[in-house]
Amino acid sequence: MLGRTLLVAALVAGTAVQAPSAEAVTRSEIAGASPTAPTLVVSGEGSVYNPAGDPPTWYATAEAYDTGTAAAPTRTVFGGYVDHYDADGASDNGQLVSTDGGQTFATTTRPGYEASARLSDGRVIDAQFIGQTSVSLQRRTLVMRYSTDSGTTFPTTANATLDIAPQSFAATSSNFFPNTVVQVPNGPLLMAGYANLSGGQSALLVQSTNAGGSWTLRSVIAQGSSTRGYSETALALNSDGDLITVSRSSTYDNLWRRMSTDLGTTWTAAPQGIPEFAADSSGNRPFGRINPRLSLLPNGILALVAGRPDNSIALSYDGRGTTWNVRKVYYDNHSTASPQDLNEGSSGNADFAWTESNRAVLLADSCHAVTYQGTHYNKCKWHNAPMSGGTTEFQIMRAMADVLTADTGKIDLSSKARLSGDLGAVAGHDRSGARGAVDGSTELWSGAFEQGGTGTFDLALDRPYTLTRAGLSLALGGTQSATVQTRLDASDPWQDWYSVTNQEGYALRYTSPPARKAQYVRVLTGPASYCPPGVTAPCSMLNEIELYAGDVDSFENDPVNGIPRGYSVDYTVDDQGRGHQGVWVTTSTAGSGSGRALFITDDHAQHLPAVRRTDSSSATRTLEFRFHPVKWRPTGEGSPSSFMFDLLATPVSGQRRTAYHLSVWSDGTVRYYAGNAWHALGSGPALDPSTAVWSTIRVDATATRATVTVNGVTTGSATRADGATSNMTGHQFSASSTADANETFIIDDVFTGNG
The missing domain is CATH 2.60.120.560 (Exo-inulinase; domain 1)
Structure with missing residues (x-):
């Protein structure tokens, strides 16, 4: 429009x-x-789902996966919501689907989901809470769903075993609550969740080496006690490839972070409250305390969403999560008389998903549907408090976040570059191919691959640019070296611009070499230390590339x-x-x-x-x-x-x-x-x-x-x-x-x- x-x-x-x-x-x-510093801009707040009759609609969820082809890439957002009152049984979530980057959502008859991941073979796995059964004080059976169409449908269901030994559940009726699933390239499938253990409610990290067929305890993320329990836990690989977790605690005093350099086998320190989110001297909480959600964007910025009070997003600009540079409320619907009251208005169960390398859709609910002493309530109405968001109806709300790195001269390589070279597609993976390296995604199979050797990736730009910055994402799950070359005219010899040695990570890594006038760019990719399933070793890959010019305002990073x-x-x-x-x-x-x-x-x-x-x-x-x-x-x-x-x-x-x-x-x-x-x-x-x-x-x-x-x-x-x-x-x-x-x-x- x-x-x-x-x-x-x-x-x-x-x-x-x-x-x-x-x-x-x-x-x-x-x-x-400023064009020279990272920036968070939030816009577009509004309702995307307001069901007739005002049925309970709360606890927003959001997952997103690459869809389409390398030539015509898309990214589908699978939103969701709970449609029963809190503490009043369980049912499949409702689902909302967006095919336009989160601008609009349509309802479906399929259930929503929240604890999912893209497996190394390209399938999507979804860990279900509903349907689990108790085997013993240490074992549960969990339901896993599998999708071969990037999360659209899940025709395959399997029962997986979960063994948390040497820990024990507090009772045979205790459940494991899945929160986040992460597939480590060239590593295990990890899942963070929580359970009521014999020592207290605790956050756990479990692992699978057979695509979710069975799970064992990798470590305890946060051990609960009689004075503090831990529940909802977000999990992500940060820009360095380290594991970061953020957990909710029963005391509502902060969110609790933990870091690991060995994928959660050991931890660098005990769980620590995040300093930037600590309450002020008056007890006001500057950031949400429940249901944290983490994601590393393709541009290397780590984002965190949490709620209660309100619904907020925070960014760690260096992607590590050790420092949170900026935080912002993106949707509030609280009591205007008592803004910090955790029992009024929105539930704070929020979520988000990145839709472009520098953009994300943020979801939240307007009102919490609860069961209290056997009676159903709407927390926007139960005390007749005026609501800051102006609504007392159950709705799913949306905002958009532009998560921007420094520099504004980003060249739209998908439309302004002719691509050639020997890096190409892998059979069975529609998003792979030369165009997959300029599609804005760092999913494993959205890239260009060479099987059997090193690679060459050439870009002929639409005109000469004064190149000032480049970002490369190479082998995910391994190390890889590369050299970037340029030339101004097609007849000129190639000249080295810069090189990277044994680069690793899970997002773009940026370099600002001396400015270079050029219309042609070549990336020479070395052998990768890890080749994904089905890719013949030795292999080489270019997962994603970005180029920036100092003499153009392209508005692509605005x-x-x-x-x-x-x-x-x-x-x-x-x-x-x-x-x-x-x-x-x-x-x-x-x-x-x-x-x-x-x-x-x-x-x-x-x-x-x-x-x-x-x-x-x-x-x-x-x-x-x-x-x-x-x-x-x-x-x-x-x-x-x-x-x-x-x-x-x-x-x-x-x-x-x-x-x-x-x-x-x-x-x-x-x-x-x-x-x-x-x-x-x-x-x-x-x-x-x-x-x-x-x-x-x-x-x-x-x-x-x-x-x-x-x-x-x-x-x-x-x-x-x-x-x-x-x-x-x-x-x-x-x-x-x-x-x-x-x-x-x-x-x-x-x-x-x-x-």
Whole structure:
């Protein structure tokens, strides 16, 4: 959906921008986040499931798996919810499915699930709580389900044995509660869960070496006692390949972390409360205390979700989980009279799943359905407390999180690179192949493989870029070396750019070598120390690659529906108190060939949507961008419709100045403003103004004149709008008029340079 009114596009972590109440028009400028630092931006909060009749709907779950093919990759999100009252028996979860990255969800008749993993052979396993039986004080039988279609259906069910010796269950009626399943590449299948043991309720790590057919105790994650019990436990491999667990405790005083360098055979220290989540001196809890969920995103950032109070996400930017850099509430529905009351509103049983290398969908419930003293209650209603989220109905709520690494020049390799070389597909794995290495996923089988030797992976980019950063994910479950080479012209010899030696890990690892101008990139992959099942050794693989350029704003690593990083936008509150921004990053790119672009729409006669970036001062400046009109203002509705693009001059007394004021008009002409008048460049239209066409516009400016080129053809030269000769300091894009509205444009691939 291209057009919409946007009050404030997104919430940058730690900074909630709110529209002020006003009777007169007020204007301000809002800055996006820094492009040189990692960032969390949360947006898009709303209900995705509100069942008729208000039946119990709570305890949100989310799993996601790669689907589709390497040529047409998709990632399906399998959401879920509990549809009975808490402490009132058990039943299969309901399921919600999203095929558009978590934007929308549809109901299904299949049961939802929450403790699942992709096995090394490509199947998905789901560990069920329902259906387990007791064999002895040390043994249980658990139900395992298996899927061969990436988690869509589970036609195969098997009974698995669980043996927790030398530990013992407190009673034969005690159950094991599965929480998280992780398949270690070239290692065991691990499952974290909890049970009431003879010594207290404890978090356990169990292992399987036969794809879930049987399980044995690997270690006790957190031993319960009479004063503190441990229950729901999240489990993940961090960016270093170490194991991290986060557990809930019965005391609600914190979440408890534990780390292991040998996959949970031993632990580096006793369970420790996470310092960043400790309560303040007044007892306020800054982060949720129950049902923690962990996931390492493909870009190497580790994310954690937990709830009660509220529903929150935290990020560990280095992916290790030893430090949590930022935390943010993404959905709250608590008592406004007592925000820290754990017995009002949302249950806090939240979950999430990554949908792109830098994006995740976050789910939560609005109200907790409980059974208390034999009676069913809705925790949003039982004490008649006003709810902060404005609802007392059972719903599943969703928000989106943009989890962004540093740098904004990410090149969309899936659309802007021709791929070749000898790294390819593996039979039986649809997501493998050359395109699997540029699909944004670090799942094991979403990559390119060479069987029987080393590999070569070539990328021919759509144009030269000043490459400044690269990310590589190589052999998962092993070590592997690689060398990245570049060349500017197809006839040039290859030159080494950088190398990695014995790299290991489970996500992209980034390197920032000296900047290199190049259009062609080659990755020479060495032999991997581990080859996945069915891949002939010796083998080589490229699981994923990312490339970044220092001279382009591609918006691929910017927040969707948010302000692009490094830019500022104008914000207007109209005379009715409504806010207008009109600029955001969009995934509706109108056939641009990339995943994200910059959207500019004018929807109000008191607001001029404008976005600008300030750069270093220079006497010469190059600005190039791709332009697509979505809607021109109809003739007769005010002044002629046009799109404005400016080069900014050196500010005077702190006030912004424009060096070159340029525009594309709805008739396809390009014009410049000087001497208080508009002047046409060239004779006749310079581009096709059709809303079905993209054009490339380039400006090469000196201190006194600017040459404009459209689609490779020089249109003419412009003089300055300000009549000055000062240095240029940035650029701006905007709609045409404050007084006139009803026009929309998309901008992409903004190249800049000093000369």
